[in-house]
Amino acid sequence: MNGSNYECFCQSGYDLSADRKTCQDIDECTEENGGCTHICSNFVGGFNCSCNDGFQLMNDKKGCKPCPSGTWGKDCQGDCSCLDINTECNETTGCAECPEGYTGGDCHDDIDECVTSDPCDKHATCSNTIGTFKCICDAGFTQYNATVCQGTHMLYTVMVVIYGVKFVHDTSSIP
Numbered sequence: 273m274n275g276s277n278y279e280c281f282c283q284s285g286y287d288l289s290a291d292r293k294t295c296q297d298i299d300e301c302t303e304e305n306g307g308c309t310h311i312c313s314n315f316v317g318g319f320n321c322s323c324n325d326g327f328q329l330m331n332d333k334k335g336c337k338p339c340p341s342g343t344w345g346k347d348c349q350g351d352c353s354c355l356d357i358n359t360e361c362n363e364t365t366g367c368a369e370c371p372e373g374y375t376g377g378d379c380h381d382d383i384d385e386c387v388t389s390d391p392c393d394k395h396a397t398c399s400n401t402i403g404t405f406k407c408i409c410d411a412g413f414t415q416y417n418a419t420v421c422q423g424t425h426m427l428y429t430v431m432v433v434i435y436g437v438k439f440v441h442d443t444s445s446i447p
């Protein structure tokens with residue numbers, strides 16, 4: 273071979289380098305965004321298109337169309353069921369409102385109330401459960417209601433919870 277009687281060709285996605293012997297990746301995204309409507313991602317030997325949240329790739333693998341009703345998020349993988357609560361579902365953020373005890377775009381994530389709101393009174397230990405929580409009364413106390421424990425002794429504390437404000441009335445002075 274004297275260098276003049278052969279010619280190199282590259283596979284698709286590659287271009288011949290200046291030395292005319294090696295192939296180098298073509299960055300298709302530099303030209304017209306690779307034909308992608310939204311996001312063009314180059315990789316060695318090719319490229320692909322993807323869409324912004326709230327859209328899905330069309331059959332041509334380049335165009336993007338809005339998520340079908342009932343779905344949201346990246347590649348429309350989010351589920352708008354919102355645990356059957358009839359509420360608005362945003363195509364990029366998901367469910368606008370979740371039932372009590374749940375959070376997340378799909379409303380499938382449990383809220384750990386023991387961390388977020390410390391709902392139990394001082395004579396109880398909070399225990400998170402899926403969709404809600406439990407207040408487990410300390411020894412010597414029994415359940416008065418979901419969040420309040422009262423002493424089983426003569427002296428006890430009544431805790432009334434109204435609109436999230438706690439009023440503590442110590443009845444120990446009452447004969």
Ligand SMILES: [Ca+2]
Pocket residue numbers: 373382383384385400401402403404405
């Ligand atoms: Ca919970």
